[in-house]
Amino acid sequence: MLNFNGEIVEGGTNFLNEENRGLRYGDALFETIRVVNNKIYFWESHYLRLMASMRILRMEIPMSFTMEFLQSEIERTIKKNQLEDKPARLRITVYRNSGGLYTPTTNDVSFIMEAKELSNPFYTLNESFYEVELFKDHYLNSGLLSTIKSNNKALNVLAGIYAKENDYDNCLLLNEKKNVIEATNGNLFLVNGKTVKTPPITEGCLNGILRKQLIEILGKMEDFELVEAAISPFELQKADEMFLTNVVEGITSITKYRKKTYENNVAKQLIGKLNARARLA
Known part of the structure; x- marks a missing residue:
């Protein structure tokens, strides 16, 4: 069951047409949210990122798009799919309404x-x-x-195809400065001794929800120093540990990059703290 503008419809229902701007131009964005037993993990962070993203894309934010309204719609969608007592992955897609070519005739969504x-x-x-x-x-x-x-993820799709064709589990993406910024589906953290490093947002990495949570967790751990700085490809093989994060899967330890294999000691320490934080969020 899908929630389309507040109306619950059957999955597979044809309610989009050929003028849909998300289809035509990728004029859309999305949030992927983890919901467990009807509890929305990190909902405030998701909501604030959604609002900020809509502003960046110059979309008109409806007066009804309050935290309370969208939360109630999420809960309705979860209930209609009979997932109130189960863990679920919920995706919200927001797209600009039809009209115009590259330049839209409306900013309504x-x-x-x-x-x-x-x-x-x-x-x-x-x-x-x-x-x-x-x-x-x-x-x-x-x-x-x-x-x-945003829905403009052609590069991520191509990287995923490259990984599949060459028997890799994932690919790490580079920015135009040839610094490593993230994986196809998550943020990157690199561990060297007691230093944990992740690229800053200014490098072009996704402003990840779980990235934010782990930065806050690491900032309170006296045993580690969290550094937001550019990561050169040469640093990858010098690291003791590397792991990826996203809000659905949590933490994924990287085992191998080229000839280097990695431990996962820091990731093991973080997973429990992450679960505790999610329950309290």
């Missing part, structure tokens, strides 16, 4: 909510073999548009 069941109510550390490689065919620009979850 519509939204779609969809929900799918997840297998685990807790964040678990993925400790299976996980190999990554650099994707160098195309680069992300270190600008504001790269930091939001």
Whole structure:
């Protein structure tokens, strides 16, 4: 069951047409949210990022788009999919309404909510073999548009195809300065001794919700120093540990990059703290 502008419709219902701007121009953005037993994880952070992203894309924010309204619509969507007592992945897509060519005739928006069941109510550390490689065919620009979850994800799609064709589990993406900024589906953290490093938003990485949570967690841990700084590809093979984060899967440890294999000691310390923070959020 889908929520289309507040109306619950059957999945697979044809309610979009050929003039949809999300389809034509990628004139859309989305939020992927983890909901467990009807509790929305990190909802305030998701809401604020959604509002900021809509402003960046010059979309008109409806007066009805309050935290309370969207939360109630999320809860309706979860209930209609019979997921109130289960872990779920909910996606909100917001797109500019039809009209115009590149230049729109309106900045009004519509939204779609969809929900799918997840297998685990807790964040678990993925400790299976996980190999990554650099994707160098195309680069992300270190600008504001790269930091939001827009529907313009052609580079991520191509990187995913490259990884699949070459038997990698994921690819790391580069910006135009040839610095490593993230993976196809998550933010990157690199550990060297007691220093944990992640690219700053100014490098063009996604302004990730879980990235923000881990930065705050690490900032309170006396044993580690959190540094937001550019990461050169040469640093990858010198690291003790690397892991990826996103709000649905949590933390994924990288096992191998080229000839280097990595430990996952810091990721193990963080996963429990992340679950505790999610329950309190």
